[in-house]
Amino acid sequence: MAQKLHYFDLNGIAESIRYLLHYGGQKFDDVRYEVKTWPDKNVKDVLPFGQLPLYEEGSSKLTQSLAIARYVALKVNLLPSDPWDQAVLDSIVFTIYDFWSKVVAYFKEQDPKKKVELKKEILEESIDFYFSRFEKHLKDNKGYFHGKLTWVDFVLIGILEASNLFLGVNIEKKYPTVEALMKKILSLPGVKEYIATRKPYVL
DSSP: OEEEEEEEOOOOOTHHHHHHHHTEEEEEEEEOOOGGGGGOOOHTTTTTTTOEEEEEEEEEEEHHHHHHHHHHHHHTTTOSSSHHHHHHHHHHHHHHHHHHHHHHHHHHOOOHHHHHHHHIIIIIIIHHHHHHHHHHHHTTTEEEEEEEESSHHHHHHHHHHHHHHTTTTGGGOOHHHHHHHHHHHTTSSTTTHHHHHHOOOOO
């Protein structure tokens, strides 16, 4: 069944999905749109909720990045079987997105003064609040969020890379276990080959 992933020509919230698909050996069309020319009315009007990413399998469509990532993770055996373990990982994913929401708010802010204030808050408070906790959780679980590789590890690295791009920083440098996880994810079979052919992302 034909698979397609629609998103911008950026990492953003879809790169972790791309990583999961490549790691799982899934053949898919990586359909990309230019941010500078978005919204494309012809595309936007046919999206189920007018937003990207969109994942397609045949005639079936799925929206929302976390729902897509979780579904792909199920296909490639990166979800834990225990319901409690699944719930714990879901809670971590939502926390990762709590941090990401602050980066998005900064990126979208149009007022120059407010933009400076938002970035200052992220750099001086938000990063350490979240990433010191991610660091501890990873240390306590053999370098992963669940003691072994799961979809949440992919989500963290995707959001980390996008945050670095949007903020112009390298967050992982202060958090060695997070940095080690990034190296592991980017070196995985399928992911490594994809990265080798990927053009650098620019805003």
